[in-house]
Amino acid sequence: MEVLTILIPVSLFLGGVGLVAFFWALKKGQFDDPHGDANRILTKDYDERPKP
């Protein structure tokens, strides 16, 4: 059972990374227009630099 001392911190850390990534996405406004973003990948416009 000694493996738990490594596995539990590791799993908590990975979960924490996910949580931080979620906060980052929230702050960047990635949930502001879910419907639009879902459709935007279908546009055929050629753009070298995608719009921010």
Added chain:
Amino acid sequence: MLSIPTAHCAACISTVEQALEAVPGVQSARVNLTMRRVSVAADPQLEAAPLIAALNGVGYEAHELDAGLLSATETDKQGRDLLMRLGVAGFSMMNVMLLSVAVWSGAGEATRDLFHWISGMIALPTVVFAGQPFFKSAWASLRAGRLGMDVPISLALILASSISVFETLNSGHHAYFDAAVMLAFFLLAGRYLDHRTRAVARSAAEELAALEVPRALRLTDTGEETVSITDLAVGDLVRVRPGGRMPVDGVVVEGTSEVDRSLLTGESLPVWAGPDTRVSAGEVNLTGPLTLRVMAAGRDSSLHRMADLVAVAEAAKTRYTSLAERASRAYSPLVHILSFSAFGYWMWATGGDLRYAVNISAAVLIITCPCALGLAVPAVVTAASGKLFRKGLLIKHGTALERLAEVDTVVFDKTGTLTMGTPEPTNLGEHPRAATEVAMALAEASSHPLALALVAGARAAGLHPATVTELREVPGYGVEGLWRGQAVRLGRAGWCGAEADLGVTATWLCTGEGTPRPFTFADRLRPGAAEVVAGLLKQGMAVRLVSGDTPGAVAAIAGRLGISEVTAGALPAEKAALVADLTAQGRHVLMVGDGLNDTAALAAAHVSISPATALDAARTASDIVLLGQDMAPISDALRIARQSTRRIRENFAISALYNVVAVPLALVGAATPLAAALAMSLSSISVTLNALRLK
């Protein structure tokens, strides 16, 4: 910031953005498809008009939005806050659940205690952070002396966490950390869905309010200035251009024109206006510029007096209790009674074993806790209003959907609702070709709605305008010109020397030879109007038409649509009285109307719909707004509303069933944390799936 109600697909995004970016002065444009808006970054001096024209050019309606009026930031912040709490709850739910699975599958003494400690360290901060919305609203309702849905929720969260801490300290077998966190997660999910629906509705409602920017042109000694109508005082002189809406009540001092009163009275015929004619705010000036002396502005104007009528009607409206409210009113005392009696019984049965009794009562609270109830309504309402929004209907009011499901009588207004308020010629074929061509040439010189309709109708019939010279528009009367050396006139009956009143909208052509010829017009039906009426009749609804227009015009429309019960010449108060009468007969009335004369009736009806073109007051008074021009979604909306109410009831039944099975187990003390977790997640998932079945 522009609103684009018809955008809906991937192709729309690129079309709209490219069209806007092609306009000189625009730096960039970005569509938000969820909100149906496009924000444009452009040079400061660029006006909205060319942008709207560019969008119309590629086939999208667009409206300018006053960015200052849209207080989107506040709702955005709330939504982000809820989403953040939901994320935290979800994260810790997953971690605690992993640890709990080990405990459920039989981890030994030391391992179990270790896992409980870790779970507690994750769960406690989560409950404190994620549970705040519930604690706040529970506290508020307790202070008001009520038992809301949030009181048992908060109690369950607190009790479950504290009993689990106690058990962990004493190395007990059962800890409910997973249940507490899961409860928070599912309930937050319901809250978030609820918030999203409201936010979409609110932002769209704000959008409608931001559409009308009330300004007036005031004449001063130095010239004209644009002012807000709140700055106008009685006695000021105001100029109203053709096509503009009267900003105030007043008396005409200069100029002649015709005014369209259809929004106020339902009359489809334009009325002549000249010096000393009284006009009311909301009327539209059609042909010539008018100068008004302000008689009443702002609060005292007839628009505002009508708004007071609405307030009275709304106060008389019985408050509707939603299904969710009724359910929670019956439910939350029951939960408390069950939990406390379980506590009392086990205190007595075990001879004062406080720890065991608290354990049982916490289990009862957790299992009965309305996870499914908290999700049942928001999930269905979100699914249904999303569906309706895609069809172009905006639900403004939370309970509108449920009330819509009860409707058995539909009352329509005519002008502007069933009809577009724009005329179309009806008897072009009865005139000699030459006469029509002369009329067409004359009509081309004017921007009067009848003239525009005549030109469009004649062009559609393949005619070409005759050569008429020295065209001159006489505001308020018509157009005159010279045709083959002869004076010809197109305009009002009196001006042409015709005296007959046909009972329908008509304009007259006189060429000097023979009697004047009438060109008659009928109101154009709104697209989808015929389908809606047919659909409603098929669903077994009673359909009525109530209008302030003349009996002839109303009967003609009713005949075309197949409506048998018709009331013409109704005053605003009579319309409201008719709706109240029907309600007194036990009918649930859906009122569909757009004019100021409908507002009182809209407010008095069980549920009401108005098109987006309606006056501000009418839109405020109604529960649902029709965003597009097409009316067809209304009959669909009734079907979806009935279906969603059925789904809500089914969801209540499902969660009740889970409770019936699980609560006895909890009461006898057989409910382990595993059972609680299973009951909770199964019921939540099944109600969500049931909500998504909505078609």
